[in-house]
Amino acid sequence: MRSKVVLGRLLRNRQARYGGIALLLLIALAYIGPYLGAYDWTDKDFLAFLSPPDADHWWGTTSIGQDMYAVTLRGMQKSIVIGLLVALFATGLAALVGAFAGYFGGWVDKLLMWGVDLLLVLPSFLIIAIISPRLRGASWLWFVVLLAAFAWMITSRVVRSMTLSLREREYVQAALYMGIPRWKIILRHIVPNLSSLLIIDATLNVSGAVIGEAALSFFGFGIQPPDVSLGTLIAEGARNATGYPWLFAFPAGLLVLLVLAINLIGDGLRDALDPGSNS
Amino acid sequence: MGKFLLRRLATNLILVALAASLAYMLAATTMNPRGAYEGRQPPVAEEVIDATLDAYNLNDKTPVFERYLTWAGGVVTGDFGKTWNGGSVNEEMGRRIMVSLRLLLIGTLLGFALGVAVGAYSAVRQYRFSDRAIGVSSFVVMAVPVFLLATLLAIATYNLNRGLGFTLIEYTGEYNPRLSGWDQFLNRLNHLILPTISLTLGSIAFYSRIQRNMMLDVLNQDFVRTAMAKGLRRRTALFKHALRTALIPSATYFAFAFGTMLTGAIFTEKIFSWHGMGAWLVDAINQNDVNSVAAVSLFTAVCVLFAAFLSDLLVASLDPRVRVS
Numbered sequence: 132m133r134s135k136v137v138l139g140r141l142l143r144n145r146q147a148r149y150g151g152i153a154l155l156l157l158i159a160l161a162y163i164g165p166y167l168g169a170y171d172w173t174d175k176d177f178l179a180f181l182s183p184p185d186a187d188h189w190w191g192t193t194s195i196g197q198d199m200y201a202v203t204l205r206g207m208q209k210s211i212v213i214g215l216l217v218a219l220f221a222t223g224l225a226a227l228v229g230a231f232a233g234y235f236g237g238w239v240d241k242l243l244m245w246g247v248d249l250l251l252v253l254p255s256f257l258i259i260a261i262i263s264p265r266l267r268g269a270s271w272l273w274f275v276v277l278l279a280a281f282a283w284m285i286t287s288r289v290v291r292s293m294t295l296s297l298r299e300r301e302y303v304q305a306a307l308y309m310g311i312p313r314w315k316i317i318l319r320h321i322v323p324n325l326s327s328l329l330i331i332d333a334t335l336n337v338s339g340a341v342i343g344e345a346a347l348s349f350f351g352f353g354i355q356p357p358d359v360s361l362g363t364l365i366a367e368g369a370r371n372a373t374g375y376p377w378l379f380a381f382p383a384g385l386l387v388l389l390v391l392a393i394n395l396i397g398d399g400l401r402d403a404l405d406p407g408s409n410s
Numbered sequence: 411m412g413k414f415l416l417r418r419l420a421t422n423l424i425l426v427a428l429a430a431s432l433a434y435m436l437a438a439t440t441m442n443p444r445g446a447y448e449g450r451q452p453p454v455a456e457e458v459i460d461a462t463l464d465a466y467n468l469n470d471k472t473p474v475f476e477r478y479l480t481w482a483g484g485v486v487t488g489d490f491g492k493t494w495n496g497g498s499v500n501e502e503m504g505r506r507i508m509v510s511l512r513l514l515l516i517g518t519l520l521g522f523a524l525g526v527a528v529g530a531y532s533a534v535r536q537y538r539f540s541d542r543a544i545g546v547s548s549f550v551v552m553a554v555p556v557f558l559l560a561t562l563l564a565i566a567t568y569n570l571n572r573g574l575g576f577t578l579i580e581y582t583g584e585y586n587p588r589l590s591g592w593d594q595f596l597n598r599l600n601h602l603i604l605p606t607i608s609l610t611l612g613s614i615a616f617y618s619r620i621q622r623n624m625m626l627d628v629l630n631q632d633f634v635r636t637a638m639a640k641g642l643r644r645r646t647a648l649f650k651h652a653l654r655t656a657l658i659p660s661a662t663y664f665a666f667a668f669g670t671m672l673t674g675a676i677f678t679e680k681i682f683s684w685h686g687m688g689a690w691l692v693d694a695i696n697q698n699d700v701n702s703v704a705a706v707s708l709f710t711a712v713c714v715l716f717a718a719f720l721s722d723l724l725v726a727s728l729d730p731r732v733r734v735s
Contacts, residue, residue, distance in 0.1 A: 256691065257703060260691075
C-alpha cells in the first residue's frame with residue numbers, strides 16, 4: 132500500500148520523472164547502443180587514426196584507431212555497473228553495522244563505532260591509490276569492494292542513531308518477548324523501518340561511486356587497462372582535448388548526464404519517501 | 411567538560427597514531443624506493459644504494475618493523491624523516507602547507523559565504539523564477555566532478571588566450587618567478603582565478619542547497635513570525651533570527667570542509683600545477699616516497715579530527731540548545 136503511494140508521489144515529481152527517463156535512455160544507450168554501431172570496442176581501424184566524427188565512426192576514433200562510440204559505451208557500461216554495485220555494498224554494510232551497533236549497544240556498539248571512526252580517519256585515497264594499480268590482472272570487482280569499503284561509515288552512524296529509538300518501539304519489544312532471535316529482529320523489523328533512508332542513501336551512493344571511480348581513474352588509480360571506464364576515457368581525452376575534442380567531449384558529457392539523472396531521481400525519492408524532511 | 415575533552419583528546423591521539431602507522435606499514439611494504447636508484451645510468455653499485463637507502467631509512471633489506479620503529483621514534487620527536495632523494499620531509503611539508511593555504515583559503519571562505527547567500531536568497535524567493543534557476547544550475551554544477559570542471563576551465567582558458575593572442579588568464583602554476591614586487595602580487599592573483607573558480611562553484615552549489623532547505627524550514631516557524639509581529643522589519647527578522655538558526659547545518663559542513671581544506675584539493679592542485687599538500691600525495695605515491703606518504707597521511711588524520719572538533723565547537727556557539735545540555 133505504502134509503496135503505491137510513494138510510487139504515485141514519485142511519478143508526480145517532475146524532477147524524478149525527467150531523471151528517470153534520462154537514466155533509462157542512458158542505460159538503453161549503454162547496453163543496446165553497441166549493437167547498432169558497426170564496430171566492436173576491441174576492434175582497431177588501421178585506416179582511421181584520430182579521425183573526427185563522421186558517418187563511419189559516429190563519435191570519431193582514438194589514436195590507435197578504436198571506434199570512440201563503441202569504446203565510450205563500453206566504458207559507460209562499466210561505470211554504471213560499478214556505481215550500482217558499490218551503492219549496494221556500501222548501503223548494505225552501513226545498514227547492518229549501524230543496526231547491529233544500535234540494537235545491541237554495549238561493547239558491540241563501542242567496537243563497531245570505533246572501527247567506523249578509524250576508517251573515517253584512514254586516508255582512503257591513499258589506500259585505494261596504492262592497492263588498485265596492484266590489482267592489474269585481477270578482477271575489477273576488487274575495485275568495487277575497495278570503493279565500497281570507504282563509502283559507508285557516515286550512513287552507518289545515522290542508521291545507528293535511528294536504531295536507538297526504534298529499539299524501544301512496542302512491536303520490537305513484542306518480537307523480543309516472543310522469543311525471536313535478535314539478528315532476525317534486526318533484519319525483519321529494524322532494517323525495513325529504515326528503508327526510506329537507505330533507498331535515498333543508495334541512490335546518492337550510485338552517483339558518488341560513479342564520480343569516485345572516474346576521479347581515481349583520472350590519475351590511473353582506478354580501472355586498469357585494457358579495461359575502460361568513463362574515468363579512464365576522460366583522463367585520456369583530457370590530454371588532447373584542444374586538438375581532438377571528440378575524445379574528451381563524449382565521455383565527459385555522458386558522465387555528467389549520468390550523474391545528473393541519478394541525482395535528480397535521488398532528490399525526487401527523498402521528496403516522495405519522506406515528505407517532511409528538509410535535508 | 412574538562413574530563414570529557416581530555417578523554418576525547420586521548421582517543422583522537424590513538425586514532426591518529428593507528429591511522430599513521432597503518433599508512434606507513436602499507437606504504438613501506440608495497441612501495442619500492444630502490445627502483446629509482448637501480449635503473450640509473452651509469453649503474454650505481456649495490457653497496458652505495460644500500461648505504462643511501464639506509465641513511466634515509468628506506469632500505470627494503472631492513473625488516474619493515476625495524477624501519478617502522480625508527481620512523482615512529484622520529485615522528486614522536488617531530489622529525490618525519492627523509493624524502494626518497496634525501497630532502498627533509500619537514501621542510502617539504504612546511505612549504506607545501508603554505509602553498510595549499512594560499513590556494514585554498516580564499517576559495518573555501520568564498521564558497522561558503524556565496525553558497526549561504528545564494529541559498530538564503532533562493533529560499534526567500536521560493537518558487538519564483540530566480541529560485542528555480544538557482545536550483546537547476548546547482549544541480550548541474552553538482553553533477554560535474556571537480557576534475558572535469560577544472561579540465562574544462564583550463565581548456566576554455568587555453569582557447570581564450572590563443573584567440574586573444576596573449577595570456578589574459580594564467581592556467582598553470584602559482585606565480586611567475588621572474589616578476590617581483592607589485593607585478594608579482596598581481597601575477598599571483600591572476601594564477602588564483604581559475605583554481606578558485608573550480609573550487610568555489612561546487613561548494614556554492616552544495617551550500618546553497620542545504621541553506622535553502624534549512625531556511626525554508628525556519629521561515630515558517632513561530633519565532634520568525636513573532637519577530638516580525640513585534641515590529642521588526644522583514645529584513646532584520648530574516649537576518650537576525652532566521653538566518654542565524656538556519657546556518658547551523660551548513661556551518662557544520664563548513665567547519666569540516668575548513669578543517670580538511672589543506673589536503674582536500676588533490677585534483678585542483680594537480681590540474682593547475684600547484685605544488686601543495688594534495689598534489690604531494692599523488693606525487694609521493696608515484697615516486698615511491700614512503701616517508702612523505704606517511705607524513706601526508708598523518709597530517710590528514712590530524713586534520714580530520716581537528717575538523718570534527720571544530721564543527722562541534724561551531725555548533726555549540728550557534729545553537730543555544732546544545733550549549734545548555
